[in-house]
Amino acid sequence: TYLPLFLEGDVIKGFGRGSKDLGCPTANYPLDVVQKLPSEFKPGVYYGWAQLDCGPVYKMVANIGFCPYYQNKEMSVETHIIHKFEKDFYGSFLRIAIVGYLRSEMNFNSLDDLIETIKQDIANASKNLENIESQKLKNHSFFVKQN
Numbered sequence: 001t002y003l004p005l006f007l008e009g010d011v012i013k014g015f016g017r018g019s020k021d022l023g024c025p026t027a028n029y030p031l032d033v034v035q036k037l038p039s040e041f042k043p044g045v046y047y048g049w050a051q052l053d054c055g056p057v058y059k060m061v062a063n064i065g066f067c068p069y070y071q072n073k074e075m076s077v078e079t080h081i082i083h084k085f086e087k088d089f090y091g092s093f094l095r096i097a098i099v100g101y102l103r104s105e106m107n108f109n110s111l112d113d114l115i116e117t118i119k120q121d122i123a124n125a126s127k128n129l130e131n132i133e134s135q136k137l138k139n140h141s142f143f144v145k146q147n
């Protein structure tokens, strides 16, 4: 298939869907970066690795789906980096390696269900990224050497 898949670009302001309020901020890419996804890319929740500028490579979970903002004609890639940052990093350069698929997009009956599912996604991503094949990708030459 098309995984692993590497994307890079600036972090821009998203659509203010309040991911932060759910305890799960997601860094958004501009449209030209998203358009590099293959046309057959399956929407859903993915896990992988993320690097901001020349920083460390962290685990991430990414929601990749059709974007209501563009009448669902375009995809959006929203990356939650599994790390606690002191401040926002709009304008930083974000590199991600999309390593594996977790689940399809779904609708939730309640906010609690959504929050519970996000927690599970993070736990599943974290676990899957511990395997040897995933660890190799963490050290891939796509990521720049840390300062």
Ligand code: ADP
Pocket (backbone or CB within 6 Å): 011, 012, 013, 014, 015, 016, 017, 018, 019, 020, 021, 024, 025, 026, 027, 028, 079, 080, 081, 082, 083, 084, 085, 087, 088, 089, 090
């Ligand atoms: P927006 O709609 O602008 O994307 P979000 O509520 O999704 O707003 O918050 C995303 C922003 O939060 C990111 O662009 C980044 O600057 C900041 N941020 C802080 N911590 C993280 C994190 N762990 N993962 C992703 N983004 C984070």
Ligand code: MG
Pocket (backbone or CB within 6 Å): 014, 015, 019, 025, 026, 027, 028, 078
């Ligand atoms: Mg966001």
